[in-house]
Amino acid sequence: xxxxxxxxxxxxxxxxxxxxxxxxxxxxxxxxxxxxxxxxxxxxxxxxxxxxxxxxxxxxxxxxxxxxxxxxxxxxxxxxxxxxxxxxxxxxxxxxxxxxxxxxxxxxxxxxxxx
Amino acid sequence: xxxxxxxxxxxxxxxxxxxxxxxxxxxxxxxxxxxxxxxxxxxxxxxxxxxxxxxxxxxxxxxxxxxxxxxxxxxxxxxxxxxxxxxxxxxxxxxxxxxxxxxxxxxxxxx
Numbered sequence: 266x267x268x269x270x271x272x273x274x275x276x277x278x279x280x281x282x283x284x285x286x287x288x289x290x291x292x293x294x295x296x297x298x299x300x301x302x303x304x305x306x307x308x309x310x311x312x313x314x315x316x317x318x319x320x321x322x323x324x325x326x327x328x329x330x331x332x333x334x335x336x337x338x339x340x341x342x343x344x345x346x347x348x349x350x351x352x353x354x355x356x357x358x359x360x361x362x363x364x365x366x367x368x369x370x371x372x373x374x375x376x377x378x379x380x
Numbered sequence: 381x382x383x384x385x386x387x388x389x390x391x392x393x394x395x396x397x398x399x400x401x402x403x404x405x406x407x408x409x410x411x412x413x414x415x416x417x418x419x420x421x422x423x424x425x426x427x428x429x430x431x432x433x434x435x436x437x438x439x440x441x442x443x444x445x446x447x448x449x450x451x452x453x454x455x456x457x458x459x460x461x462x463x464x465x466x467x468x469x470x471x472x473x474x475x476x477x478x479x480x481x482x483x484x485x486x487x488x489x490x491x
Contacts, residue, residue, distance in 0.1 A: 298434060299477065309481045311478070325486060352487075356421070367412075368429060369426075369477045371416075371425070374421070374423045379491070
């Protein structure tokens, strides 16, 4: 089946620094990718929709200046957490929609720990 | 009212039991219904995908959708300890991939 990868799988950073997470669709092109955040023992909360070649669409309550999304190609979207703080520590998961199969595939997730 | 309601559990069953997981939703615009399995610290894995009322079977898994009642279910037959995970229902409307998830039900299958 289709594969979506994320890099890095785990990152630890100091408070105040920025962290970039990559999401790639490996064997299909995705005009739309999604970024989710998941806190322990909670469900996935959609943060934003990443649109290739245009601005991302953010969900209510998500700070667009803090969570920068870039979707420069049909196979790559990046999420940059700027000026990270401990409360940003979470599991970040991306997904990509494969229009040929009408199916959304999820990446393995990135665990972010901000000290 | 949340768009999707799912009992978070935990649900504990003996090996070999039939497991029933359920979600209700409020928005009739949802047309696609999915069940994902998520192991701890991993991304969700698609188990079942359907878009019509009725049953869909795949091995030990059966997905059931009742659009009139806005109720979806996942049944697991002959449950195994390896089925222990969190199961999330997910719904989306037509015309895009934006997906809304239920809270997820934590399932434990005891050997």
